[in-house]
Amino acid sequence: MTGTPHVLIIGGGIGGLCLAQGLCKAGLGFAVYERAEAGAPHDQRLRLGPQGARALYECLPPEAWEAFTAASEPGAGQLAYRTEQLRDLLCLPGPPGDRPAQHAHHLVDRDTLGEVLLTGLGEHLVFRGREFTHYEQAPDGTVTAHFANGPTAYGDLLVGADGAESRVRAQLLPHATHLDTQVLSIAGQLELTGPRADELPASLTAGANTILTPRSDALFSAAWRSSRARGADRVVWTYVVKAAACPDDAELLDGKALRVLVGERITGWHPALRRLVAESDPATVRASRMRALEPVEPWPPGRVTLLGDAAHDMTALGGTGADTALRDARLLSGSLARRRDVVRAVGAYETEMRVYGFDAVARSLRDTRSATTDSRLARTLLRGALRAAAHSGWLRRAMFRTAGE
Numbered sequence: 001m002t003g004t005p006h007v008l009i010i011g012g013g014i015g016g017l018c019l020a021q022g023l024c025k026a027g028l029g030f031a032v033y034e035r036a037e038a039g040a041p042h043d044q045r046l047r048l049g050p051q052g053a054r055a056l057y058e059c060l061p062p063e064a065w066e067a068f069t070a071a072s073e074p075g076a077g078q079l080a081y082r083t084e085q086l087r088d089l090l091c092l093p094g095p096p097g098d099r100p101a102q103h104a105h106h107l108v109d110r111d112t113l114g115e116v117l118l119t120g121l122g123e124h125l126v127f128r129g130r131e132f133t134h135y136e137q138a139p140d141g142t143v144t145a146h147f148a149n150g151p152t153a154y155g156d157l158l159v160g161a162d163g164a165e166s167r168v169r170a171q172l173l174p175h176a177t178h179l180d181t182q183v184l185s186i187a188g189q190l191e192l193t194g195p196r197a198d199e200l201p202a203s204l205t206a207g208a209n210t211i212l213t214p215r216s217d218a219l220f221s222a223a224w225r226s227s228r229a230r231g232a233d234r235v236v237w238t239y240v241v242k243a244a245a246c247p248d249d250a251e252l253l254d255g256k257a258l259r260v261l262v263g264e265r266i267t268g269w270h271p272a273l274r275r276l277v278a279e280s281d282p283a284t285v286r287a288s289r290m291r292a293l294e295p296v297e298p299w300p301p302g303r304v305t306l307l308g309d310a311a312h313d314m315t316a317l318g319g320t321g322a323d324t325a326l327r328d329a330r331l332l333s334g335s336l337a338r339r340r341d342v343v344r345a346v347g348a349y350e351t352e353m354r355v356y357g358f359d360a361v362a363r364s365l366r367d368t369r370s371a372t373t374d375s376r377l378a379r380t381l382l383r384g385a386l387r388a389a390a391h392s393g394w395l396r397r398a399m400f401r402t403a404g405e
Helices: 014-025 050-059 062-071 110-117 167-172 255-265 271-278 321-338 342-371 376-389 393-399
Strands: 006-010 029-034 045-048 079-082 088-092 106-109 126-128 132-137 143-147 153-155 157-160 178-191 208-212 217-224 234-242 286-293 304-306
Touching (some): 006 143, 014 029, 014 050, 088 376, 132 167, 157 167, 178 255, 234 271, 304 342, 321 342
Parallel strands (some): 029 126
Antiparallel strands (some): 178 234, 178 286, 208 217
């Protein structure tokens, strides 16, 4: 290959657009192909850690970085572990608020971040409504991307940033499979309108909570403020439980039926937690089986690679999917900028990405299993350890050595 490479990015989500920004900053050619047209807002907030913030800082042009910091809320807020009666097990304050923005936590509206990531790219570099079908590789190294609706595209490298059901991965790594955790996730949102904000306890309307019960289920909640984002203040929640404890068709139930299902399972919980579920907008309540991509053996580097969920799809528990995708984008764009040889650049990227990416998958699986374990002894020990850590600085530091990172 001579000159700078031209990169075909399949998928215009957070990771794909961050990669585009990194390539643009490095002066490398690219084009983004996204299946969806500009659609309805996601109505979702993202919690980004220092890894994600650093990736954005290094990939975005200054004006886009300033737009991101203006639109995001700094800090991760308090994280608390509580019982189903809202009794404290352990409360952790948020990380220091005086960190530089590129090393801090941020809460940001997903659609706002998407708009920031489009800064300076223009329609001539981001093509929407293009459904990728497959790719072909020529002897000279050229990669051809084929689409169901539109002309083919040619490049020196094709990056699959097309999500958990990646068609690029299906062709590149056909042996890669998803692991079904046998855990059902039911999520919803309660707007803090009217008297709710005052009537619900502050433990639910500020910060984030992990509700640990003596049995095989758990609930996670986080308060999102609307001062710099779309929509009203709200509490988002996710209830996780073994799928076997729910009807076989739970994923197909509508929001009202799912509220009833969760309500029946938490009848003995604190009234505020029951209200959180019962009064949530049914249009926001959805169920899904939690899956994760099983790690695969290293594959030889080439002119096709993967990024984000296409490479290391993980469960939502742990909340590092967006951070990891942004980290991928920063690493790959930097590797391509430093090396003239595309295959060597991809090899360096994949070697490092597999380590932290599959580690993030393993952590998400560990957290999912811990949240839904059938072992009452394990649950009792965990709750006891959290109570002990609340009164012991060294134990708290040992248990949460990476907290804030």
